[in-house]
Each structure stands twice: as C-alpha cells, then as structure tokens.
Amino acid sequence: MTLPRLLVTFVPWSPTPGWTVSLRFAGTDADVGEPFDVPAVDIDGASVPAGGRSAAEIQVLLDAVIDPDGDADPVGYGRWLFDVLFGDGRWAVVLERPEVRAARGVELALRWPSGAAALHRLIWEAMHDGDGPLAAHPTLLVAVTRLVIARRPPDSPLESVTAVPTLLLAAGAKLSDKVIRPGAMFMGLVRAFESDSVCSVHVSHEVTASRLAADCRRLRPHIVHLVAHGRPGVVMLAPEGPHNGQITADVLVRTIAGGQAMPSALILSACHTAEPPFLADRTSADGPMPFAPFAAQAVEAGLPVVVAMNGAVSEQASRLYTRRLLHAIHRGEPIVEAAAHGRRAALLGLSDPLRRLDWAMPVLFMAEHAPADYAPISPASTDRIADLADSFKFRQRPVFIGYFDLLAMTDQLFAAESHDRLGFIGIHREGPIDRLGGTRVLQEMGYRLLQQGHLPIMIGPYQEQSGPQDLRAWIAAVHRVAVRYSNKFDLPPVPPSVLHADGGRWPDVAAFAAAVAMLPLPLARKRIIEAVGEFARPIDPIDPIDRRDPLDPTVALDLLCDDLNRLATAVGSTGAPFGPHTRPVLLGDRVHDWGSALDDLLSVIDADGIGRPGRPVPVVVTASTVGGRGAIFKAWRDEEAGPRKFAFPRLEPLPEHEAALGFLWVLLHPWRTTDESFLPVYTPMPKCEEGVLNGLAGGLRGYPAKVRAELYLSAATLVGSGQMRTDDDSGQYLAYRAGHP
Incomplete structure (x- = not known):
C-alpha cells in the first residue's frame, strides 16, 4: 500500500521573518487542522524557525551538525524540528488519520520556496517525537522527502523502467582520490545493483563534462551516480574548458540528458550537494548562484529524483541505509518507501543511534509532479535475467572489480556506428593468465550481454590444459549450451545443421530434424545432445565404418552460426529484454589450451566475427601467448592487429x-x-x-x-x-x- 503523502507547505511572511505552515494530505481538499504560524529567530544573519526556542538554544542545537563528536545534542536537535512542525498535538492528529493507520506509515513531503536557504539547510530527517526519531518509529514507516517544483514538468507521466536499467557510475576525479574516497566506496555498494541484476552498471572515472555527455549519449542511462568534489552550488568534474571542470546543476542536467530521455534518478556523492550555498559564497564561474541546494536545483532542471548522499560509507549507518534502499528499489518498491526503509534500517542497526546524525544525512529530493508511489524499476525483467545468469554461471561472487575498460568493450560488439563495432576481442597476456580473473571478465561480459538482450554462449570455464581439443569437440560444446538455452526459454531445440558438414555419417539431416521436431521437448533435447556427442567423437582413420571426412572450418562454422542465429531469433520472441535485436556472442575461455580447435577458429574469423555476412557472430576470448598454442595466437594477433575491427586488450595485474x-x-x-x-x-x-x-x-x-x-x-x-x-x-x-x- 502506498504511503499517504502529507504535504507540509511553508509560506513565508513578508517583511517580518517567519512562515505560515499548512498540513494537507495529497488528493484531499481540507487541511489537517488549521494553518499555524512559525516565527523565526536570527542565527548569524539567517532566519531559522524558532520552535519555542531562543536563538542561543538553537545555536547550541546546530552544533549537533557542526561538531557531531562534541557535546552537542542530536536528540534536542530532532525535538526542535519536530516541535516546529508537529508540536501542539498536530502529530497525534496525523497518527489518527484513517489513511495513515491503514498504510501503517506516512510520507512527510516538505515544500517551501526554492530560495528558502535556512529551511534547506536544516536536517528535517532527524525529527524526534520525544520517544525516538520519527524515522525509527516502532509501528509507523515515516518517510521525509523534499518536494521541488520543476521548471518544465514532463508532458507524460513518469513510468517505471521495465527493461534491465542502465546505471552509469561516473567519478569526476581518480577513484583513488582521498577526498572522494567515501563516494567511491558508495560506488562499491551500488555495485550490488549489478550483482543482483538490478542494473547494467558502467563505470567511468576522471570524467570531464564532455566525456560525461558522450557516455550518456552512448549508454542512455536510467540512473546516474556521480562521485565528485563539491562546493556549495557546484560540483567539480575533471578539468576542462574555461570553468576548469566546475559545473552548476543546470549544466549537469543538460549534460546527462543530452537531448534524450531524462534519467529516472541521480545519486550524488559529493560534498555540499544537499545544502544551499552560504550567503557569502554565492558566485561561481557561471555567475551568481541561487539559494537552493545543488540537488534541488537539479530537480528544478528536470530530474524527477535526486538522492544526495552526505554521509561517509565508512559509517555503518550510511552503509545500512544504502543497502536497504537498493534492496527496496530492486523489489520495485516506491522510491519514497525505499528511502524510508533505508533510514530505518540505518537507525535500528546502530548500537548508539542517537549520538550522531549520520543516519539522517541522506536526503531525497523529488519533483512535485512525481507521484508518491513512483518506483524507478519494475523487477520483472531483472529477476528473469538474474535467473538466467545464475543458470549459466555468469553471476559470481564476490563483487567484480577492475577491468572496467575491458567490460566497456562489450558495448562495442553491437555499436550503432559500423566504424565503432568490434567483431573480435582477444583479451590476452604475454605470460601466464592464472589468477588474473580472465574467466571472471568473460562471465561479466556474458552477464552484461544478457542484460542487453543478447545470447552469450560461453565455452568454459576451463582449468589449465583443458578445453576442446579439436573443432568437433568445440562445436559440440557450443550446441550443448544452445540446448540449455532452449530449455531455459521453453523453446524447441534447434537441430544442428552442422551435421551436414559431417560427410556420410548423417545422410539425411532433414529427416533427423523432422523426427526430432515430433518428439516431446525433453526427448528432443536429449536426442540432439546424443547427436552432437556422436558428432564430437574423433575420426578413427582405421575404422572402415567411420566414413566421416575432416571438417571444413568455414562450412562447419557458417552452419553453426546459422543455428545460433535461429536460436537467437526464437529467444527474441520471448519478451524484454530480448527482441529483434537479440544476437548470439561466442565467449571462449583460455583458448591457448584448446588444441587444433583454436587453429580452425582463427582461420575463419574476420572483422565481423564468424559466420555469414548477413548475421555474423562476434567472438570474445581470453588467451596467453605462452604455453599450449599461445604462440599460434600471438602470431595471428600480430598479423591481424591494426585498424580493423579486432581488439587485443591486455590482461595484466590491476594497478x-x-x-x-x-x-x-x-x-x-x-x-x-x-x-x-x-x-x-x-x-x-x-x-x-x-x-x-x-x-x-x-x-x-x-x-x-x-x-x-x-x-x-x-x-x-x-x-x-x-x-x-x-x-x-x-x-x-x-x-x-x-x-x-
């Protein structure tokens, strides 16, 4: 059940400092009680709500934020803000509302003018009713959001992403930069999104504004997580142009939207993005800055949701918040409830939650036109992909690290522009590749291809000196994987037309295919597995009954690719993320240990992969240039390396x-x-x-x-x-x- 949204609206007085506040549930016509006045007191030139406290008392409470390790009073700070909004019995009235009791929760949606810097600066998420923080209420799920009016609301309502969403993790500096290390660590938590198949995650570091724009045009991300240095009103990307990488919220939103669909959410791991600029620091390279926090300005510019992460991931509260937030989003819960669960998890998981306000630091900004039940992700497709990835062992533990440039090459296999497209990726090393994670790189590539709606056929993983030793064994291994795919998608198996290439052993392949088509699916798959097993049997040159000839690699692999393309077409009819774009990709582990199968494969690979020109099949392999047939791979690499559609990235220990x-x-x-x-x-x-x-x-x-x-x-x-x-x-x-x- 969606949390009922209680609109808490501040209307400023003029010219006297203060506000009139009204409480009204969204979709109703009557206020909850009468509007009430909130006088202001002056604190260092800024007007802040009095809440029945003197300026001196409030100054002491503000120290809870400035010096959380000192003698400040986080509980008193929360009580003060609670009294401002819900004192004089107003909270009891809210609790008795039937919609709150039915939902066992409520969203407190705060609204005030964009320029109300003093209200922006306060940590309303820390409100405390005298028994405990509202965020940890024992029987009520209490969410706090900050609503912002977008300058140009979208023409159509917000919708959840039904395909596997794309998440761009972008860092404006080196990920090793000590200042942004807390944000970089948050990125490590967000990688759980990819492990759970919630998102296809792409990492880009030391991004300039132009690099970020190019990444967003190419990836069209649904969620952007930006880690950067921040100052009030701006974030710092890698140095570029006259502003030396400093950009405002408006510029950032234009950069990540790129004239295309607006991302569903922005996560900010940057200092000061949830707080307004100080009055004495209201200029940037682009001129005067508004009073609103950077995150609020980003919502004004068109983003529906911005989560500003002000805590440090070294604090358990911030980690628990993030883990529960991601779990809730993964389940398709509304973002408001997800954030509330995250904050409650952070509070209840701490041994001394009232000593610090870390749990209150993450702030959720939402566009006012975004409904209270807005959920960025629909979990149907992600659950399906997770099941497939587990079946084919693409999803592994622990979290994948490093080699982001190698993973990015996956996107080039089906790049929109022909000149950017790759037909072959040979991940290799001039030496042993053991313990460097080459197998895991292939598995992660396969995982990403599944998320994109393609069909990765991985032959492996293999240990040293194992793997298919000839072309027959390799083709049989491919067909066994294809049969497993047909089983997972409940599709008829594709009869192996490669049997045509096997001389007189299969005189009537068409009759074999017709007979298989008449069988129940389990028996049909069993019969094909038996056939490819017989096909893989080595030729016995002294057996007079064995009439098979050596395979012609070109003919055999063209027929194999035809079979794989038929399977991909069938899978494409099963629904998102698969579709008419679905294509097979061959992944080969440790091909230097493959025996003559490697020679035959390399003999037919061209700039588009293998197979016929109409629908070629890209190939990605890992290899060492030493041991086994490594020298053959190296010689072929040296011959093919150049401007064609081959890539030969190195697999080396991580820097x-x-x-x-x-x-x-x-x-x-x-x-x-x-x-x-x-x-x-x-x-x-x-x-x-x-x-x-x-x-x-x-x-x-x-x-x-x-x-x-x-x-x-x-x-x-x-x-x-x-x-x-x-x-x-x-x-x-x-x-x-x-x-x-």
Missing part, C-alpha cells in the same frame, strides 16, 4: 590504486563461505592513509583472484593495527529484513 579500491569494494560485500571470517565488513578507519591501502593491494600484487583468501588475512592484520575496523552489516541487515520484510 596499485585501482586494486586498492577494488579490494575495499570486495571487503564491503560479505559473501557466504564455510569460513565465518568472511562475513564481517571491513572498512578503513578515518586515520588510514592511502599508502596503507595501496600496501594492501601491493601485497596481493594486483591479482583479483587472491580475494578468496589472502585479502582477508591482510585485512585482519590491518584491523589489528588499528588501520581498519569490522562491522556485522550482514547480521544487522538480515535482522532488519526479517523484522521489516
């Missing part, structure tokens, strides 16, 4: 700064194993220097696969030296979900 952040992301996400020591969350202490974290990465030599053991031993050592700390986020989060499903 120290990238590995440090990636390993911290892994430590944020406990993943279940038989070793209970894997369950805590590890985060750096505020005093932890970058060199210590880089040392953590250096000790693991940048090898991603070392996260399974060595990483946790190193983290435990840093806990012992006081450089890191542990928290039981999993226990707190699961306890909250159990009590508040």
Whole structure:
C-alpha cells in the first residue's frame, strides 16, 4: 500500500521573518487542522524557525551538525524540528488519520520556496517525537522527502523502467582520490545493483563534462551516480574548458540528458550537494548562484529524483541505509518507501543511534509532479535475467572489480556506428593468465550481454590444459549450451545443421530434424545432445565404418552460426529484454589450451566475427601467448592487429590504486563461505592513509583472484593495527529484513 503523502507547505511572511505552515494530505481538499504560524529567530544573519526556542538554544542545537563528536545534542536537535512542525498535538492528529493507520506509515513531503536557504539547510530527517526519531518509529514507516517544483514538468507521466536499467557510475576525479574516497566506496555498494541484476552498471572515472555527455549519449542511462568534489552550488568534474571542470546543476542536467530521455534518478556523492550555498559564497564561474541546494536545483532542471548522499560509507549507518534502499528499489518498491526503509534500517542497526546524525544525512529530493508511489524499476525483467545468469554461471561472487575498460568493450560488439563495432576481442597476456580473473571478465561480459538482450554462449570455464581439443569437440560444446538455452526459454531445440558438414555419417539431416521436431521437448533435447556427442567423437582413420571426412572450418562454422542465429531469433520472441535485436556472442575461455580447435577458429574469423555476412557472430576470448598454442595466437594477433575491427586488450595485474579500491569494494560485500571470517565488513578507519591501502593491494600484487583468501588475512592484520575496523552489516541487515520484510 502506498504511503499517504502529507504535504507540509511553508509560506513565508513578508517583511517580518517567519512562515505560515499548512498540513494537507495529497488528493484531499481540507487541511489537517488549521494553518499555524512559525516565527523565526536570527542565527548569524539567517532566519531559522524558532520552535519555542531562543536563538542561543538553537545555536547550541546546530552544533549537533557542526561538531557531531562534541557535546552537542542530536536528540534536542530532532525535538526542535519536530516541535516546529508537529508540536501542539498536530502529530497525534496525523497518527489518527484513517489513511495513515491503514498504510501503517506516512510520507512527510516538505515544500517551501526554492530560495528558502535556512529551511534547506536544516536536517528535517532527524525529527524526534520525544520517544525516538520519527524515522525509527516502532509501528509507523515515516518517510521525509523534499518536494521541488520543476521548471518544465514532463508532458507524460513518469513510468517505471521495465527493461534491465542502465546505471552509469561516473567519478569526476581518480577513484583513488582521498577526498572522494567515501563516494567511491558508495560506488562499491551500488555495485550490488549489478550483482543482483538490478542494473547494467558502467563505470567511468576522471570524467570531464564532455566525456560525461558522450557516455550518456552512448549508454542512455536510467540512473546516474556521480562521485565528485563539491562546493556549495557546484560540483567539480575533471578539468576542462574555461570553468576548469566546475559545473552548476543546470549544466549537469543538460549534460546527462543530452537531448534524450531524462534519467529516472541521480545519486550524488559529493560534498555540499544537499545544502544551499552560504550567503557569502554565492558566485561561481557561471555567475551568481541561487539559494537552493545543488540537488534541488537539479530537480528544478528536470530530474524527477535526486538522492544526495552526505554521509561517509565508512559509517555503518550510511552503509545500512544504502543497502536497504537498493534492496527496496530492486523489489520495485516506491522510491519514497525505499528511502524510508533505508533510514530505518540505518537507525535500528546502530548500537548508539542517537549520538550522531549520520543516519539522517541522506536526503531525497523529488519533483512535485512525481507521484508518491513512483518506483524507478519494475523487477520483472531483472529477476528473469538474474535467473538466467545464475543458470549459466555468469553471476559470481564476490563483487567484480577492475577491468572496467575491458567490460566497456562489450558495448562495442553491437555499436550503432559500423566504424565503432568490434567483431573480435582477444583479451590476452604475454605470460601466464592464472589468477588474473580472465574467466571472471568473460562471465561479466556474458552477464552484461544478457542484460542487453543478447545470447552469450560461453565455452568454459576451463582449468589449465583443458578445453576442446579439436573443432568437433568445440562445436559440440557450443550446441550443448544452445540446448540449455532452449530449455531455459521453453523453446524447441534447434537441430544442428552442422551435421551436414559431417560427410556420410548423417545422410539425411532433414529427416533427423523432422523426427526430432515430433518428439516431446525433453526427448528432443536429449536426442540432439546424443547427436552432437556422436558428432564430437574423433575420426578413427582405421575404422572402415567411420566414413566421416575432416571438417571444413568455414562450412562447419557458417552452419553453426546459422543455428545460433535461429536460436537467437526464437529467444527474441520471448519478451524484454530480448527482441529483434537479440544476437548470439561466442565467449571462449583460455583458448591457448584448446588444441587444433583454436587453429580452425582463427582461420575463419574476420572483422565481423564468424559466420555469414548477413548475421555474423562476434567472438570474445581470453588467451596467453605462452604455453599450449599461445604462440599460434600471438602470431595471428600480430598479423591481424591494426585498424580493423579486432581488439587485443591486455590482461595484466590491476594497478596499485585501482586494486586498492577494488579490494575495499570486495571487503564491503560479505559473501557466504564455510569460513565465518568472511562475513564481517571491513572498512578503513578515518586515520588510514592511502599508502596503507595501496600496501594492501601491493601485497596481493594486483591479482583479483587472491580475494578468496589472502585479502582477508591482510585485512585482519590491518584491523589489528588499528588501520581498519569490522562491522556485522550482514547480521544487522538480515535482522532488519526479517523484522521489516
């Protein structure tokens, strides 16, 4: 049931400082009680609501925000703001409303003029009714949102994204930058979106305004998460142009919209984006700045939802808020309820929640035209993709780290412009590739292709010196995966036309296909698996009954691609995210260990992949240039490298700064194993220097696969030296979900 929206409207007095406040439920014609007056007091030249307190008393309360580790009074701060709005019995009247009792919750939607800087600056999310924070009410889910009037409301109503949404994680500086490290750590939490198939996540760092615009034009993201330095009224992207990377909210919104559909939501991890500019600092490179916070200005400019994350992810409250927020959005819950659950989870998970206001720092700004039940994501497609990804082992733990440039190449396989399109990606190393995560890169690419509505056919994973040793074995492996896809989509299996290439062993392939078509689907799949198993049997040159000839790679692989394209067409009819655009992609793990199958594959690959010109099939592989047939791959690479549609990215240990952040992301996400020591969350202490974290990465030599053991031993050592700390986020989060499903 949607939370009833209580509109809390401030109308300023003139010329005397103060406001008249009215309470009215959205969709009704009558106020809740009579409008009431809120006189103001002067604090350092700004008018703030009195709430029955003197200026001196309020100044002490404001110290709760300025110095949370001092002797300030967060409870008194929350009581003050509560009394401003709901004193004199008004809260009791709200609680007795039938719509509030039926929903067991309420949204407090705050509305005031855009220029009301003093009201913007207050942390209304911290309101406290004398028994506890409203956000932690024992029987009521209380949401606090800040409504903003958009200058140009959209012509059509807001709708949930029904396909797998695209999330762009953009950083305006290096992710290793210490100042934005809290925001970069938030990005690590948001990566859970991708792990749960909630979004297809793309990472771009050190973005300039032009780079961000290009990324948004290419990806058309539904959600943008921006991590950047911030000052009141502006955020700082990588230096560019006359403003040196400094942009206002209007410019940012134009940049990420790019003349296309407006993103559904913006998440801001930047200092000062939820607070208004100080009166003494109201100029930027673009001229005078308005009083409204950057986040509110972004909503005015057209974004329906902006979440400004002011806390630090090293604080458990901020992490619990984010985890519960993401979980609620994943389930298709309205964003208002998701934010309320996140804040309540943060509060209830803390041992001493009233000592600090970290749990109150995340602020939700919404356009006034956005309905109270607006849900950015519909979970139907995401749940379907998660099931497929699990079936084909594309979705793995722990959270994927590094190699963002390699993942970005996935998008080039089907780029809109022909000159940007890739037909072959050969991820390789001039040396051993063990423990570098090459298999995981292929799995993540397969995951992303599924999210985009394509059909990844992964042959692997393989251990050293394993894999198909000839073309017959490789083709049979591909067909086995194809049969599994037909089973998952409840489709008739595609009879392998490659049997035509097998000489006299299959004299009437058409009759075989017709016979298979008459069988029940389980038997049809079993018969095809048996046929490709027989096809894969090596030719016995001394057996007079074995009349098969060696395969012609061109003919065999053209027929194989025809079969895969027929399967992709059938899958395209099953609904979003699949459709007429659905295409197969071949992924090959450790192809240097494939024997002669590698020689045959390389002999037919051209600029578009393999198969016929009309619908070629792109190919992505991992390989070493040493061991097995690595020298053959290297010679072929040297011959094909150049301006054609081949890419040969290197697979190397992660750079120290990238590995440090990636390993911290892994430590944020406990993943279940038989070793209970894997369950805590590890985060750096505020005093932890970058060199210590880089040392953590250096000790693991940048090898991603070392996260399974060595990483946790190193983290435990840093806990012992006081450089890191542990928290039981999993226990707190699961306890909250159990009590508040």
